Amino acid sequence: MSNPAAKTLSQLANHQEFIQRHIGPDANETAAMLAELNVGSVEELIAQTIPADIRLPAPLAIGDSRSEAEALAYLKSVAAKNKMFKSYIGMGYHPTLTPNVILRNVLENPGWYTAYTPYQPEIAQGRLEALLNFQHLTLDLTGLELASASLLDEATAAAEAMALAKRVSKNKKSNSYFIANDVHPQTLDVVKTRAEMFGFDIVTGPASDAAKHDVFGALLQYPSSSGEVRDDSALIADLQANKAIVAVATDIMALVLMKSPGQLGADVVLGSAQRFGVPMGYGGPHAAFFATRDAYKRSMPGRIIGVSKDRLDNNALRMAMQTREQHIRREKANSNICTAQVLLANMASFYAVYHGPQGLKTIAERIHRSADIFAAGLKAKGVELLHNHWFDTISFKVADRAAVIARALAKEVNLRTDLSDSLSVSFHELTTAADIAELFAIVLGDDHGLNIDALDAELVKNGSTSIPASLLRHDAILQHPVFNQYHSETEMLRYIKKLENKDLALNHSMISLGSCTMKLNATAEMIPVTWPEFGALHPFCPLDQAQGYSQMITELGDWLVNITGYDNISMQPNSGAQGEYAGMIAIRKYHESRGEGHRNVCLIPVSAHGTNPATAAMASFDVVLVDCDKSGNIDMADLKAKAEEVSDRLAAIMVTYPSTHGVFEASIRELCDIVHAHGGQVYMDGANMNAQVGLTSPGFIGSDVSHLNLHKTFCIPHGGGGPGMGPIGVKSHLAPFLPNHPVIKIAGTGEHNGAVSAAPYGSAGILPISWMYIAMMGSEGLKQATEIAILSANYMAKKLDPHFPVLYRGANGRVAHECIIDIRPLKEASGVTEMDIAKRLMDFGYHSPTMSFPVAGTLMIEPTESESKAELDKFIEAMTTIRAEIAKVESGEWALDNNPLHFAPHSMQDIFSSDWNRAYDRQVAAFPAAFVAENKFWPTVTRIDDVYGDRNLICACPSPEAYR
Numbered sequence: 001m002s003n004p005a006a007k008t009l010s011q012l013a014n015h016q017e018f019i020q021r022h023i024g025p026d027a028n029e030t031a032a033m034l035a036e037l038n039v040g041s042v043e044e045l046i047a048q049t050i051p052a053d054i055r056l057p058a059p060l061a062i063g064d065s066r067s068e069a070e071a072l073a074y075l076k077s078v079a080a081k082n083k084m085f086k087s088y089i090g091m092g093y094h095p096t097l098t099p100n101v102i103l104r105n106v107l108e109n110p111g112w113y114t115a116y117t118p119y120q121p122e123i124a125q126g127r128l129e130a131l132l133n134f135q136h137l138t139l140d141l142t143g144l145e146l147a148s149a150s151l152l153d154e155a156t157a158a159a160e161a162m163a164l165a166k167r168v169s170k171n172k173k174s175n176s177y178f179i180a181n182d183v184h185p186q187t188l189d190v191v192k193t194r195a196e197m198f199g200f201d202i203v204t205g206p207a208s209d210a211a212k213h214d215v216f217g218a219l220l221q222y223p224s225s226s227g228e229v230r231d232d233s234a235l236i237a238d239l240q241a242n243k244a245i246v247a248v249a250t251d252i253m254a255l256v257l258m259k260s261p262g263q264l265g266a267d268v269v270l271g272s273a274q275r276f277g278v279p280m281g282y283g284g285p286h287a288a289f290f291a292t293r294d295a296y297k298r299s300m301p302g303r304i305i306g307v308s309k310d311r312l313d314n315n316a317l318r319m320a321m322q323t324r325e326q327h328i329r330r331e332k333a334n335s336n337i338c339t340a341q342v343l344l345a346n347m348a349s350f351y352a353v354y355h356g357p358q359g360l361k362t363i364a365e366r367i368h369r370s371a372d373i374f375a376a377g378l379k380a381k382g383v384e385l386l387h388n389h390w391f392d393t394i395s396f397k398v399a400d401r402a403a404v405i406a407r408a409l410a411k412e413v414n415l416r417t418d419l420s421d422s423l424s425v426s427f428h429e430l431t432t433a434a435d436i437a438e439l440f441a442i443v444l445g446d447d448h449g450l451n452i453d454a455l456d457a458e459l460v461k462n463g464s465t466s467i468p469a470s471l472l473r474h475d476a477i478l479q480h481p482v483f484n485q486y487h488s489e490t491e492m493l494r495y496i497k498k499l500e501n502k503d504l505a506l507n508h509s510m511i512s513l514g515s516c517t518m519k520l521n522a523t524a525e526m527i528p529v530t531w532p533e534f535g536a537l538h539p540f541c542p543l544d545q546a547q548g549y550s551q552m553i554t555e556l557g558d559w560l561v562n563i564t565g566y567d568n569i570s571m572q573p574n575s576g577a578q579g580e581y582a583g584m585i586a587i588r589k590y591h592e593s594r595g596e597g598h599r600n601v602c603l604i605p606v607s608a609h610g611t612n613p614a615t616a617a618m619a620s621f622d623v624v625l626v627d628c629d630k631s632g633n634i635d636m637a638d639l640k641a642k643a644e645e646v647s648d649r650l651a652a653i654m655v656t657y658p659s660t661h662g663v664f665e666a667s668i669r670e671l672c673d674i675v676h677a678h679g680g681q682v683y684m685d686g687a688n689m690n691a692q693v694g695l696t697s698p699g700f701i702g703s704d705v706s707h708l709n710l711h712k713t714f715c716i717p718h719g720g721g722g723p724g725m726g727p728i729g730v731k732s733h734l735a736p737f738l739p740n741h742p743v744i745k746i747a748g749t750g751e752h753n754g755a756v757s758a759a760p761y762g763s764a765g766i767l768p769i770s771w772m773y774i775a776m777m778g779s780e781g782l783k784q785a786t787e788i789a790i791l792s793a794n795y796m797a798k799k800l801d802p803h804f805p806v807l808y809r810g811a812n813g814r815v816a817h818e819c820i821i822d823i824r825p826l827k828e829a830s831g832v833t834e835m836d837i838a839k840r841l842m843d844f845g846y847h848s849p850t851m852s853f854p855v856a857g858t859l860m861i862e863p864t865e866s867e868s869k870a871e872l873d874k875f876i877e878a879m880t881t882i883r884a885e886i887a888k889v890e891s892g893e894w895a896l897d898n899n900p901l902h903f904a905p906h907s908m909q910d911i912f913s914s915d916w917n918r919a920y921d922r923q924v925a926a927f928p929a930a931f932v933a934e935n936k937f938w939p940t941v942t943r944i945d946d947v948y949g950d951r952n953l954i955c956a957c958p959s960p961e962a963y964r
């Protein structure tokens with residue numbers, strides 16, 4: 001029998017399958033949404049939305065979409081080109097064992113990795129607790145009073161320490177900062193870059209000379225980069241006597257055994273938490289820790305988690321003192337940091353929780369013993385060591401350096417080789433006796449005749465350690481119960497799950513955060529991240545061992561060049577804010593190269609994200625604000641006037657496109673022309689690329705440089721507040737000014753350019769996520785994603801507008817990929833605030849949209865292409881139900897202080913209390929819409945008191961008694 005509809009094998013293959021998985025609405029839902037908007041096709045909607053003069057003339061050149069299996073198989077073959085040599089390079093990066101319970105249940109678990117930054121703390125108590133544990137751990141190990149919840153990497157943390165020193169030092173005359181010449185080279189370089197932008201002078205030299213200089217601050221390293229452990233307490237005191245602020249970069253594992261830098265007198269202590277269970281990943285992502293004195297709390301960079309109270313007087317955690325941060329203080333902020341490294345800080349804190357003080361001590365002692373054995377063997381053979389005291393790193397002199405390195409490489413072993421007068425070996429958690437024997441063979445030859453057990457026994461017998469007695473730690477660390485009760489895997493698994501249950505992430509419901517693009521982080525995209533071929537590489541390994549990385553980075557870079565319309569990409573910045581910084585440096589250096597170094601004004605529209613002015617300030621630009629008109633567009637008359645006013649001092653404009661108001665402004669080309677006509681450069685903030693990909697591009701529009709938030713548009717998950725990647729694209733004239741790196745040279749940029757991040761390719765370990773996304777979407781899928789993102793936002797705007805007016809629209813009444821709804825009129829009429837709405841959404845199982853950015857008293861909604869129409873409709877139902885509740889407050893049926901909005905969110909404790917005497921019943925409180933019951937999410941605390949938390953700042957774990 002013949003079947004006319006029968007298909008061939010190739011017709012039956014679905015090459016577009018991933019596109020359909022990534023994009024939420026199917027054909028029927030898309031048609032229904034288009035009908036709601038009275039347009040006949042997606043193309044018609046896009047034509048109404050994006051100005052014709054910026055539409056790309058040709059499709060992207062990414063190629064066809066690949067299936068999940070195809071893309072994974074190809075990437076696996078690329079990854080296989082990486083050689084996984086044993087690494088003893090050290091320099092802040094060490095092999096480590098991620099406990100499997102943490103690997104699978106945190107790093108590979110969407111409940112952890114798809115969460116957003118905990119700005120809505122009532123539905124984020126789990127990760128806030130894990131971060132508080134991270135701070136507690138930091139305080140115990142550093143011996144200081146106040147810790148923050150993670151910075152981007154050790155080198156940028158050191159740069160932040162310098163900025164803090166300048167703010168708080170009583171030496172106001174000096175403009176110089178001292179850096180000891182035995183800090184890691186990448187740390188020195190990143191701090192130098194930062195200092196140059198601030199106009200500080202850097203003085204380097206032996207640490208012992210530090211106090212001879214008149215400086216506002218100094219950076220020391222303990223143990224030093226080449227491994228020396230020395231007591232710098234007298235030096236620190238001398239520096240402080242000269243009013244200098246002393247920062248100490250340190251090793252988190254060494255501190256388990258060694259006296260804390262705080263006890264030695266340091267004012268700031270910082271370092272990387274990588275070796276607490278986070279894979280090296282060819283440079284990141286890893287969390288940096290940072291601690292200082294309580295007196296400097298207002299000058300602290302980054303986020304601080306604090307303990308406060310909820311409405312029922314329970315302890316409840318939140319981000320404290322946000323008034324220091326860029327989103328509030330803008331160009332006066334302490335730093336531009338926004339996205340940091342939350343997921344990795346959580347992993348490190350879980351590592352400490354799992355091992356506990358005793359387990360950590362055993363690990364640290366094992367590492368230290370390996371170093372001692374190795375040193376004893378070398379000494380026995382007459383090899384000269386650089387230092388007498390160390391923790392894990394032995395630097396030694398050899399006559400036949402080249403031969404030793406060759407023997408190491410032949411055995412697939414990497415030593416540290418960049419020190420001019422020695423080689424160096426850093427021991428780590430995975431080192432075995434056999435590894436030590438192999439290292440002896442490498443350094444001394446096969447017939448070295450040393451016996452590991454005998455050397456070990458001798459050390460045990462003498463009871464000696466190479467850490468000086470005065471520097472051994474005597475105080476107990478990690479005595480808090482949280483570090484002492486989850487040591488069996490069962491207990492640990494349940495602790496992780498308990499915290500996960502408190503948090504709302506994308507695996508529960510849509511998180512429609514305007515400007516933050518919380519889209520699908522597909523499982524296939526995440527899989528390569530934990531392949532050892534990507535995870536196990538040291539960022540400074542020889543390049544021929546990292547060919548897989550080079551290829552993946554090159555391919556991704558080429559795609560991003562095509563997508564952005566730029567000529568070159570730098571993968572070094574490890575967040576959007578870092579990308580802005582690298583971009584503004586390039587602009588500054590470009591002007592300088594043309595003899596126009598006097599250009600120092602940066603125009604920034606009032607609606608800009610806080611990182612923009614904070615970054616401009618970090619690169620020493622004067623910020624001049626540009627107004628917006630009534631419809632939210634940049635006021636072109638004001639722009640022209642300001643540009644003319646500063647004219648030959650104009651360096652740049654930082655502009656977001658489509659605007660932070662969610663509109664494709666028709667004047668964008670004109671804006672670029674005006675700035676260029678005055679000799680300025682255009683920095684286009686790429687956070688809103690999700691509205692551009694495949695339809696227009698910054699390069700095509702006429703911009704000179706942009707960062708991309710790969711953790712927004714290109715599917716790297718937010719991780720509860722990081723990691724992220726912020727590569728920048730530039731036109732060719734800026735390419736010579738992209739960051740370079742002191743250890744791994746980067747082709748195509750100025751040889752002597754400074755670094756902005758510790759690792760040459762930033763958080764390279766998460767780049768496979770974006771690679772997979774682009775490969776699986778192909779040219780067509782990427783364009784469709786943008787179209788549907790715009791369709792969904794317009795559908796949302798259309799459905800909500802009758803209830804909550806949409807604030808800004810483009811020329812044809814369309815919004816871009818997000819829309820702002822105005823709560824101010826309702827607030828006026830009813831007293832209900834945008835905060836009440838945000839908290840009430842939690843009772844429906846939703847995370848609030850972006851609140852009061854970029855306009856106070858509004859919510860900004862970005863549904864993204866990944867959410868189905870069914871999900872959008874549920875959210876719309878929640879919002880319209882809330883509108884009806886507000887109406888009851890307006891009409892007086894409910895008092896302003898006795899209604900479900902006022903008391904939102906409702907925890908179980910609240911609902912089940914026996915003295916319920918509210919104007920609304922419990923059903924309304926906890927199950928406000930029919931759809932809620934079938935998948936109820938319970939906020940674990942009621943509304944948190946922000947003021948109490950800031951007045952009574954506590955940033956360590958509260959004592960268990962405090963909970964009852």
Ligand SMILES: *Cc1c(COP(=O)(O)O)cnc(C)c1O
Nearest residue numbers: 338339515575576577609611687
């Ligand atoms: C997210 C965002 C940034 C900052 O990016 P991070 O990666 O968080 O540092 C900058 N500008 C805009 C408009 C953003 O939305």
